[in-house]
Amino acid sequence: MSHKRIVSVLLCYFLLAQSVLGGLEIVRSNGVSVTGTDGIRYVETNGVTVTGTDGYLAYVSNGISITDSNGVPITGIDGVTVSGADGVTHTSTSGVTVTGADGVSVTGADGVTISGTDGVFLTAPDNTVYEVDYILMQNPSGVTVTETDGVTISGTDGILFNGPDGVSVTGTDGVTVSGTDGVTVSGADGIQGFGPSGLVFELVSPAGVTVSGVDGVSVTGADGVSVTGADTIEVFGPAEVPGGTGFQSLDPEFALLLNQLSDDSNVNAVITFHQYPTAADILQLQTIGILGGTKFEVLPIVIVTATKAQLLAVSQLQSVRSIYGNRTIEFNSDPYFDETLVQKVAPDTDLIVHNSGIPVTGNGTTVAVLDTGVNSLHPDLSGKVIQNVELVDTQSVPGTYLPPTPVEDVPNTDLVSGHGTFVAGIIAGNGQSSGGTYDGVAKGSKILGLSAGELNLTHVLAGFDYVLKNRKTYNVRVVNCSFSADTVYDAHDPVNIATKMLTENGVSVVFSAGNKGDGNGTLNPYAHAPWVVSVGSTNERANMSWFSSRGAFGKTGPTIVAPGESIISLRASPSMTGILGVPGADTTRLNASELPFYTTANGTSFSAPQVAGAIALMLEANGSLTPAQVKDILQRSATPNSASFAHESGAGMLNTYGATLEAAFENRRLGVFRSILGQNPVNVETTTTSAFGQILSPGFELTEQIQIPQDAIRATSHVSWSIGANDLGLMILDPKNRLVGESNFLNVPALTGRREKVRLDEPSPGIYSSSVFHTGGIGTDQEVFGAIEVSRALFGNVHDIGKLSSAQMRAVKSALLNYSMFTKSGNFYPGSEVSRLEFANSLVRGGHAQQYLASMPQFTDVLTASERLAVESVQNHRQGPFIEDATAGSQFRPRESITRLIASIALVRAAGLEDQTTGILLPAKVADRYSIPRQYWGHVAVALRMGLLDRRGKVFDPDGALNRVELAEALSSLNE
Structure with missing residues (x-):
């Protein structure tokens, strides 16, 4: 039994000491029943996932426990262990861990990295044997691994258990295999082997290779994984558990309410069916005594007013999937968007040529904004709102089940809050009131305004239903959802069911991560669904916002992050002051002529629409992209945030420019370095x-x-x-x-x-x-x-860092932890010289240069995809090329050591401090200052002052080679 499982038993022991009113037991497939025991007990309702300690403690403190089919309490974050499970299927889970497998087969992977503590040996098709530290393979069609100790598979679409010791997985983000005997690879586009000094060999489209001496294998973007001979199989993370028949879940918050009610008390409820309700289903509800309600037009959901006794009877119906209460939902191109590179999309000549001579601005795509409403009369939304809908739930008269009655063509549906208008402006505002300064991310796109008023659950569902019904009429390809709920993730929650249906119908759904702060497991429960794109918040310098909700450490997190502090967008009306404006920020960032039209705000609510707008740009560049492909590109193209962890920032900062380029040009694939991130000990x-x-x-x-x-x-x-x-x-x-x-x-x-x-x-x-x-x-x-x-x-064992100072040790461990640097054959080699290519790679993996890949190689000696990505990213930074002595069209000299002078210039630019370098003299204590070209004195001075580099004794040593421990310290300083 795991430590956390023991903890949950302890907590449930304390729970039994509580005194609560009555009791409810919710059993999967059997429905809800009243018990004589205190508290609320969930039995085998494995669609419910309690994410993080916060959520679990909230459960037990409110008298709720979750157990498996044997009555054993579980937390939901530890996972479900399956043994001897013939034909059990889990879909859309976060991951699988398998131990003691005989073999692993992987198909359709994006990249494979193979490493070994004492080196690995590759046998090429011509029987040449190469010995290297690690091997990188691009787009292999098949990988077979034998005799593994352990397998971890993350971000899966579906898992099928084949008997007691086998598992098949589809649509994974990543696979890590440890303790293997051998690896066979076929159909790779290219294979590169790396040693302590860099590239050892490169094979182009080899027919097949075998590798021995392997300790670990890391695979990214695999289409399918098959594992045989496993001792144990553990599934973790949020799962969409397909039902078929039988009751699956009761809203925990609603359960607390029902537990306090008498049997004849009336309450509003949302009933979700496994399939769209038939006339027979409606007749069953009426037979129970629920004579009328609202039946959505596409969603398999009805909304009713019923007694507690009637709802308990409804839970026994085999066609009913879940019952939820009508909860209240929470709310959670500006220069501050510069980190996303959105400003580089419209003028890019490659994109303009690809788009028939027209800049890419989101034209042809409609983004639905499900929010407080939209004021389409705002000058910056003139001609942008293709339809503006007031969502109304009239609760059909008794004896009938009728659909919602939305009111269309309402000019202004955002009369109170202004939240939705602000969101719409971030996506598609034309900037008319600011001379184009504050236009939207995708100003060519259209907005479908959906006013959910006070944002209760029934209105939100009515909005999703409207999109499902009218998506083709208005060409809706994206829905922005800048709201959350104070509950837990449940696959059977009607919101999650609705977003899954939208995704299956080609509509990307974007959720804000929430503003619950930096605790473990505070992420918006709707953002947990693996099919949605969830967005956290940073400031304009890409540092995590204190309020941005986090996932569970090592388990879940947002998809990506985007700026969400002091954001400027539309003021719904001149009279709306103090509702959205950040104190002081309105007058600090806006002039008098702009104040009537714009305001400022903080929140993940305003990070999400930047991603929705980015998706609109991607879809104009390539309208055939599916929601899964959109999410994949967003994650791979994102700029890593090395100062935070994945449960906080996901894949990193939104890279609108890079994502749009890859959407348009499949061969300009980003994120190939992510396949080697698992090799550090x-x-x-x-x-x-x-x-x-x-x-x-x-x-x-x-x-x-x-x-x-x-x-x-x-x-x-x-x-x-x-x-x-x-x-x-x-x-x-x-x-x-x-x-x-x-x-x-x-x-x-x-x-x-x-x-x-x-x-x-x-x-x-x-x-x-x-x-x-x-x-x-x-x-x-x-x-x-x-x-x-x-x-x-x-x-793990890093053999050669024991004699480093404590500061150096911290820097090295930080670099290894965030993958900006790697070990080699169990050593860090702190005194080894850093090559220009290694330096570029470290800056890209560390998130100090946004990813970019040109249409053609920019340097005559940098030709492979992985090397081009690193070099072209640092040389196309918005502050100018990082490597000062390399000019496009000539040689980059990737294998040469980078000098301390060239490194200092690059580090200052990576830190965004170029504007501080003018007019600065080097202090006299730098004894060799006159050996440094005068035009770079400012760069060296800033690098020394900011701790990016230190002197070597009394000299700076500009022509000396940067070593690896100096690079680790520089990267650590960049993250502070």
Whole structure:
């Protein structure tokens, strides 16, 4: 039993001590029943996923437990282990872990990386044997691996278990295989082998090769994976569990409400069927006593007013999939968009030629904005809103089940909030009121405005239903959803069912990640669905926003991120002030003539529409792209965010320019380096070090110790308590009893509303203390549930870094952890010279240069796809070429060592500090300053001042070669 499984048993033990009213039991395929036991128990409802400690603690503190078919409590984040499971199918899960497999076969992969601690040996078709550190293969048609110790498969579309020891997987993002005996590869476009000094060999379209001495294999973008002879198979992450028949899920928040109601109390409910409801299904509802309601035109959903007893009867119907309450949904080209390179799309000559001489602006694509509404009368939306709809749910009269009655052609549906108009302006505004300064990402696209008013669930579903019905009429290819809900992920949630249907019908769905902050597992539950594109927020310099919701460490996260702070877009009407405007930002960023038309705002709500607009550009460039292909390109083209983790920033910063280029030109494929990111000897492990459930009295503190080990990268303390009047705070003290973290937000009633969390980044080892207390010492006795999580980076054997200073050691480990640098044959080689190609690769993998690939090779000695991607990305940066002494059309000299002078110029430009280099003199303490060309004194001075490079004794040594530990320190400084 895993540590987290033990923790969940402990928490459920504490749960049993609670006193709650009545009890409900929700059993998959059997429906909902009233029990004599306290609490709410979910049994084998495996569509529900509790993501992260926050969500789980909210469950137990509200009297909810989740168990498997044997009654064993599970958290949902540990996964479901399957053994001897003939014919069991899971679709759209996040991943699979397989141990002790005899063999692995992979088809249709984008890239394969093979590595070995003591070197790997490749036998070419002509029987030549090459010994290298690792091998990179591009687009192999088939890969076979024998006698593996372990297999991890991530981002899958579907999993089919074939008997007790086999599994087939389709549509994976990545495959990692460890402890293999041998690898056979066929049909690759190209194979490259790398040693300590760089490229050792390159084979173009070899007929087939075999590799031995292999420790690990990493595969990206595989179409299919087949595993045989496995000892165990574990599935983790959100799953879409296809039903067929039988009840699958009850909204947990709704379950809390039902548990408090008498049998004859009326309540609004959303009933989802497995298929579109037939006349027989409607007759069954009427026989139960639910005579009328709203039946959507495409979605398999009806909305009714019914009693608790009637809904319990409905849950017994085999055609019913889930029952949900009518919850309230939350809300979660400007120069600040520069990090996404959107400004480079329209003037790009290759795209203009490809697009029949017309700049790519999103023309021909409609983006549906499901939000508070849209003011189509705003000058910047003139002619942009193809239809503006007021969504109305009239709750059909008794005796009938009629569809919703949306009101079309409403000029202004955004009379109160302005949120939806702001979103629409980010996507398609024409910038008329600012002389084009603040136009949208895809100003050639059209907007379908869908006003959900107060954003309750029934109106949101009515919006999805409208799009499904009218998508062809208005050519809707994207839906922007800048809203979230305070609940957990459930595959049977009607919103997730609707977004899956939209995706299956060729419509990309974009969700904001949410604004719940940086705790573990705060991601918008609708953003968890693997078929949607979810977007977190950064500031204009690509640093993560404090408010942007995160996924569960090592499990889930947003798809990508985009700027979401102090964003400028449309003010719905001149009288709307203080609703969206960031204090001070309106007058700071806008002049008097612009203020009546524009305002500023923060939130992932305004990161998401940038991605929706980017998708519109991609679809104009290539209208045949499917939602899955769109998401794949967005992820591969994204700029890595090396200062954060994947559960925070996903694949990285939106690269609108790169994504649009690849959409138009399939051969300009980005992200090939992602296939080698798994080769470093580092693993991140998150454990729950303690869990508790105790009574807290006013005036007292509930204190738990936190043991922080070496190599800890994060520690988080979470507490949660049931809905009531008490407001609690949380603080963490370091080993010297100093306050290092505190959280005391005003809590509001919601399923997951009563909670506090404190996070520490890179804490020093030692014994810390976490204390919970009543705010102001005021309140009543309160049962509190909590857990403490610690994440640490576990580094394998890196043999030659033991003598480095502590600062150098931190820099090296940081570079290995974020994949900007790699080990070679178990060594880091800190004193080895850095080649110009390695330097370029590190900047791209570290996220300091957006990915770019030209139509033709720009340098005569850089011709392979992987090398071109690194070199052409750093040489086409918006601040100018990084490598000062390389000119397009000539040689780049990729194998030569990069000098400290050329590196300093590049690092300053990568840091965005070029404008600080003018008029600066080198200090006299740089003894060899006169050996540095005068025009670069400013670059060297800034590099020294910012800690990007240090002197070597009294000299800078401009012509000396940069070494690997100096590069690691420079990359660390760039991330600060």
